[in-house]
Amino acid sequence: MTPTTGTSARPLRVAIVGAGPTGFYAADHLLRNPEVVVEVDMFDRLPTPYGLVRLGVAPDHQKIKFVTNAFDKVAASLRFRFYGGVEFGKDVTLADLQAHYHQIVYCTGAQTDRRMGIPGEDLTGSHPATEFVAWYNGHPDYRDCAFDLSQESVAVVGVGNVAADVVRILCRTPEELAITDVADYALEALRKSRVREVYLLGRRGPAQAAFTNPEVRELGELADADITAIPQEVELDPLSRAAVERSQDRATLKKVEMLREYARRAPTGKSRRLVLRFLVSPVELISDGAGRVAAMRLVRNELYATSTGALQPRATDRFEELPVGLVFRSVGYRGVPLPGVPFNESWGVILNDKGRVLDPDTKQPIVGEYAAGWIKRGPTGVIGTNKPDAAETVECMFEDLARGAVLEPTRPEAAAAEALVRQRQPNYVSYTDWLKLNEIEVARGRAQGRPRVKLTSVEEMLAALGR
Amino acid sequence: MNIANILARKGSMAVTVQPEQSIREALALLERHNIGALVAVQGDRPVGILSERDIVREAARNESFFARTVGDLMTRDVITGQPPDDLLTVAYTMTERRIRHLPVVDQGRLVGMVSIGDVLKAQRDQYQGEVDTLQTQLLAGEGGQPR
Ligand SMILES: Cc1cc2nc3c(=O)[nH]c(=O)nc-3n(C[C@H](O)[C@H](O)[C@H](O)COP(=O)(O)OP(=O)(O)OC[C@H]3O[C@@H](n4cnc5c(N)ncnc54)[C@H](O)[C@@H]3O)c2cc1C
Ligand SMILES: NC(=O)c1ccc[n+]([C@@H]2O[C@H](COP(=O)([O-])OP(=O)(O)OC[C@H]3O[C@@H](n4cnc5c(N)ncnc54)[C@H](OP(=O)(O)O)[C@@H]3O)[C@@H](O)[C@H]2O)c1
Numbered sequence: 001m002t003p004t005t006g007t008s009a010r011p012l013r014v015a016i017v018g019a020g021p022t023g024f025y026a027a028d029h030l031l032r033n034p035e036v037v038v039e040v041d042m043f044d045r046l047p048t049p050y051g052l053v054r055l056g057v058a059p060d061h062q063k064i065k066f067v068t069n070a071f072d073k074v075a076a077s078l079r080f081r082f083y084g085g086v087e088f089g090k091d092v093t094l095a096d097l098q099a100h101y102h103q104i105v106y107c108t109g110a111q112t113d114r115r116m117g118i119p120g121e122d123l124t125g126s127h128p129a130t131e132f133v134a135w136y137n138g139h140p141d142y143r144d145c146a147f148d149l150s151q152e153s154v155a156v157v158g159v160g161n162v163a164a165d166v167v168r169i170l171c172r173t174p175e176e177l178a179i180t181d182v183a184d185y186a187l188e189a190l191r192k193s194r195v196r197e198v199y200l201l202g203r204r205g206p207a208q209a210a211f212t213n214p215e216v217r218e219l220g221e222l223a224d225a226d227i228t229a230i231p232q233e234v235e236l237d238p239l240s241r242a243a244v245e246r247s248q249d250r251a252t253l254k255k256v257e258m259l260r261e262y263a264r265r266a267p268t269g270k271s272r273r274l275v276l277r278f279l280v281s282p283v284e285l286i287s288d289g290a291g292r293v294a295a296m297r298l299v300r301n302e303l304y305a306t307s308t309g310a311l312q313p314r315a316t317d318r319f320e321e322l323p324v325g326l327v328f329r330s331v332g333y334r335g336v337p338l339p340g341v342p343f344n345e346s347w348g349v350i351l352n353d354k355g356r357v358l359d360p361d362t363k364q365p366i367v368g369e370y371a372a373g374w375i376k377r378g379p380t381g382v383i384g385t386n387k388p389d390a391a392e393t394v395e396c397m398f399e400d401l402a403r404g405a406v407l408e409p410t411r412p413e414a415a416a417a418e419a420l421v422r423q424r425q426p427n428y429v430s431y432t433d434w435l436k437l438n439e440i441e442v443a444r445g446r447a448q449g450r451p452r453v454k455l456t457s458v459e460e461m462l463a464a465l466g467r
Numbered sequence: 468m469n470i471a472n473i474l475a476r477k478g479s480m481a482v483t484v485q486p487e488q489s490i491r492e493a494l495a496l497l498e499r500h501n502i503g504a505l506v507a508v509q510g511d512r513p514v515g516i517l518s519e520r521d522i523v524r525e526a527a528r529n530e531s532f533f534a535r536t537v538g539d540l541m542t543r544d545v546i547t548g549q550p551p552d553d554l555l556t557v558a559y560t561m562t563e564r565r566i567r568h569l570p571v572v573d574q575g576r577l578v579g580m581v582s583i584g585d586v587l588k589a590q591r592d593q594y595q596g597e598v599d600t601l602q603t604q605l606l607a608g609e610g611g612q613p614r
Contacts, residue, residue, distance in 0.1 A: 064600065066607035208553075247559060308560045308569070310552035346578065347471055353478030363478055378475045380468050384603070385596030 005102055006036040006401055011079070013412050014397070015097045017088045017338075018107035019044035020051020021383045022373025024071040025390035026105050031077050036398065039079045041101070041417055045087035046140065047429040047461050048437070049075075051109055053383065055139045058165040059180035060172065062451050067383055075431045081414070083421050084429030085458065089339035091425045098368065100417045102406040103397050105370045106341060106350055106357075107390070110333035110379035114348075116157060120285030121329070125151070125293035129158075129166050129330035136169055136190075138183035138456035149193040151325030155296055157282055159202035160210040163330035164219060167198050171225035171272050181445065181452045195272065198225075199322060202278045203301055203313045206233070206259045207240040207252050209278070216258050220265075225272035229263040233278040239303050239311055279303075280320075281313065285327060296322045333379035341369065350375050355393030356400075368407035370397055433465050440464050470557060470571055471550035473589050474579040481506045481570055481580035486514060486538030490525070493517055493537050503582070504568040507541050511576045515541035516568060547572045548581065554593075558586050 003009040014030055016023045019042050030038045048054055050068050057064055075082060086092060088108070097104050113128035115121060125148055134142035154170060156163050169177070174191040182190070202209050209216075220227050236244065236256060244252055262276060280298040288294035298320050301313035335350070337343035342351040342360045350371040351358045357369035372393040373386045381389075400406060411417070421428050429437075437455060444453035455461045484493050484505045493505055497519060507515035521540045525532040532540075548557055548569045561569060561583045569586075571579045 063604045063607040067600070067603045070603075243556065247555065249555065306549050306552055307546050308548045308552045308557050310549070310556040312549075312551065344475065347475035349475045351478060352476055354476060356478075358478040376476050378472045380472055381593060382596055382600045384599030385593055387599060388592040388595055 005406060006038070008037045010412070011037045011039040012103065012401060012406070013101045013409065013414070013417075014038055014040050015101040015104045015417075016040055016042040016107055017097075017104065018051065018109060018373070018375075019046075019049035019082065019084070020107060020109050020373065020386075021053060021067065021071070022107040022109070022386040022390050023051070023105075024049075024074050025387045026107060026372050026394055027080060028074045029391050029394040030397070031074065031079055033398065036401065037079075039081075039414060040077075041081045041083060041414070043083045043086045043088060043092065045085070045090075047084040047434070047458055049082060049084065049431075049434060055134055055137045057137075058169065059137065059182040060168060060176065061165075062180065064383065072435075080431075081418075082429070082431040082434065083425075084434060086421055086425045086428050092420070094340040096420060096424075098407055099410050100412065100420060101368075101409055102401075102412065103368050103370065104407075105372055105393060105397070106338060106375055107371070107373045108335070108338060109374045110335045110348070112334050112336050113329065114332040114334050116282060116329050116331060118282055118284055120287060120293070123285050123287055123293045124291050125325055126285055126327040126329070129156070129162055129328045130333060132166055132169075132328055133162065136182050136186040138186070138454040140456060140458050143183065143185060143456045147189070148326055149189055149195055152194055152196045153199070153322075153324040154195050154197070154326040154328070155199045155201060155282075155322060155324040156328045156330055157201050158210075158330035158332070159200060159276075159278075160330060160332070161212060161215050163200060163328075164211045164215040166328055166330055167200050167274060168218065168222070170195055170198050171222050171274055173224045176223055179450055181450055181454055183454055183456050185456070195326075197273050197275065199275045199277055199324065201280055201282065201298070202276070203281045204311065205237060205240050205278050205303060206256050207236055207244055208303075208311055209255065209259075213251055213255050213258070216255055219274060219276075220258065220262055222270075222272075222274070224270045225274050226265070226267045226270045227262045227274045227276065228265060228267065229259055229276040229278075231260075231263045234259045234263045234276075237303055239305055243309070243311060279313070281315065282327075283315075283319070286321070293325060293327055294323065296324050296327060298322055333374070335375045335379070342366070347378055349378055352376055355389075355396050365400075365405075367400075367405050427462055427467060429461070429465070437461055437464060468554050468589055468593050469550065470548050470552050470554070470581055473554075473581050473585050474550065474571060477579065477581075477585070481577060483508045483577065484517065484537050485509075486536065486541065488537050489533070490522060490535050490537065490540065491533045494522065494533075504580070505537070506570045506577060506580060507537050508577055513545055513547060513570045513572060513577050515543045516545050516570060517541040518568060545570060549573065550578065554586055554590055557581075558583075558590060561586060
């Protein structure tokens with residue numbers, strides 16, 4: 001008789017695809033269960049773990065990166081393995097994982113951007129914020145991107161926290177950046193930046209802006225950029241005022257107060273100017289005649305209440321033109337489908353119910369496949385929000401195990417999985433390898449008074465490991 | 468966070484009925500799907516909502532409630548949500564107006580349903596995550612280097 005799955009004689013073997021925060025929270029929850037013996041193998045297409053904590057979180061926000069200490073503790077478990085540089089759908093397939101694991105969890109995040117859907121969006125000089133963010137953070141796939149920082153005027157569309165990151169990086173001085181772990185090549189490019197005016201464009205009013213208060217405060221404390229806003233645009237319209245008064249939401253009240261203070265500030269002669277705009281939507285990017293962005297056409301919006309009372313923007317017939325040579329759209333991320341895994345096009349996520357992947361035809365759960373984090377609920381929430389999200393998925397996994405609804409892998413041994421990976425991707429990076437790379441980066445940083453100097457290409461990383 | 472983020476992790480669409488269907492059929496649907504409310508539709512446009520409460524109310528005073536139609540008992544004045552509606556506002560409206568189930572429409576078409584439980588859970592998870600993340604930042608520096 002075969003022993004029960006989930007015992008030390010026959011551990012529950014789980015493949016986690018994606019080594020971002022969600023992958024680690026899921027691993028932690030799996031490994032903590034006192035009743036089930038679980039072994040976790042974590043795959044990431046990149047040699048380095050931590051997902052957006054390494055490659056999204058802004059370089060001038062080092063404190064938040066300490067969350068990785070908790071991830072390292074998870075990785076220290078003897079029942080945890082990391083296979084870095086191994087891509088699902090390319091180096092290993094669904095069929096491979098089904099042959100080696102009882103359960104598979106996709107924690108692949110949101111790998112691309114949403115579009116604005118306006119004419120001129122693809123002109124030269126118009127970029128998704130996702131690319132700029134990945135570039136300044138040293139993402140190996142984006143290190144060769146180029147942004148024309150010789151332009152004096154830049155527009156950033158969207159007023160979320162990512163947009164706030166992007167404008168901060170554009171407005172910071174080389175001295176401010178030089179003490180961060182911003183990628184070396186990006187530091188050089190930003191040193192030469194001629195950007196003078198940065199516009200941050202919100203389609204709704206100040207009370208609906210997605211960025212959070214600490215980020216708003218930081219924008220007002222930049223060393224060499226004056227912040228300003230247009231007084232009429234930061235005054236609350238009657239609908240917003242009623243909503244704020246009704247909810248008495250402290251955070252929103254504080255946010256609006258800060259933004260109104262920015263509108264009252266007089267310029268202090270700093271070399272850059274950051275202009276916050278509200279109630280405007282880009283409707284077209286205008287070409288200079290040679291395929292480059294020369295200006296942006298904006299429409300003024302007004303707000304209306306939907307039947308739940310939420311306030312949404314509606315275009316008026318008033319337009320204006322903003323001369324800008326560089327545009328970043330920061331209107332949200334979007335998940336990409338994985339080969340062989342059902343996708344929900346409406347929301348850009350893996351088709352799931354509380355984390356159980358569903359068959360698109362029957363809408364019933366597919367045995368052994370799960371999703372968590374941004375690829376499950378969409379690209380919102382801070383790092384910690386993925387913890388309860390991953391816990392919900394893992395609870396479903398344990399429930400299904402208890403019902404016997406798990407895959408029946410032909411090779412459920414850790415050694416068999418390792419042999420497979422070794423054959424497909426001989427240059428995979430283990431957690432021990434990563435810890436070595438980490439030490440190298442930190443040592444390089446120490447020499448320059450920086451938290452680390454990142455290795456930004458896979459070749460560099462492998463060379464550093466002596467391969 | 469908005470309604471779309473809740474619908475993203477709810478595989479099932481709203482369970483629907485036609486106003487002409489009988490209460491007997493509606494009960495069977497509620498039982499089969501283990502849910503508390505059905506959306507009455509014409510085509511893919513919601514025209515009413517039928518909750519278990521609507522049925523209980525009728526059953527308490529009418530022995531032959533089984534034979535009535537969904538259209539007879541449903542609430543016609545349905546408040547609907549839209550995918551980008553933010554959860555703070557939605558939670559406020561649902562609690563103030565005592566709505567337990569909110570059909571969600573996109574350009575007039577039914578795309579799903581969220582319950583007050585879904586909304587409160589999403590909010591709780593969001594706050595819990597924010598607190599957790601803030602704690603990490605506050606404790607930063609107590610050992611080790613950030614990555
Ligand atoms: C620019 C930016 C800045 C942010 N800043 C903050 C902040 O300061 N504070 C905060 O709390 N939150 C911040 N967030 C939010 C936070 O980063 C996310 O909530 C979190 O990273 C989502 O976690 P995840 O694990 O679901 O996805 P991710 O972090 O994106 O991780 C997904 C992982 O999956 C891997 N992967 C993808 N496809 C495959 C494949 N086919 N095979 C193998 N591996 C694959 C990727 O390489 C990646 O490592 C920020 C987000 C962004 C975009
Ligand atoms: N420091 C931090 O803690 C930090 C840093 C970065 C990211 N994050 C988190 O990561 C998540 C993702 O951040 P994000 O900034 O990408 O997303 P976000 O918070 O959802 O913000 C997206 C912004 O884009 C706007 N937008 C969307 N479509 C638009 C359109 N067609 N035209 C104009 N504007 C449009 C949105 O406006 P509407 O509101 O009107 O839709 C919103 O202002 C968030 O939860 C965020 O808090 C946190």
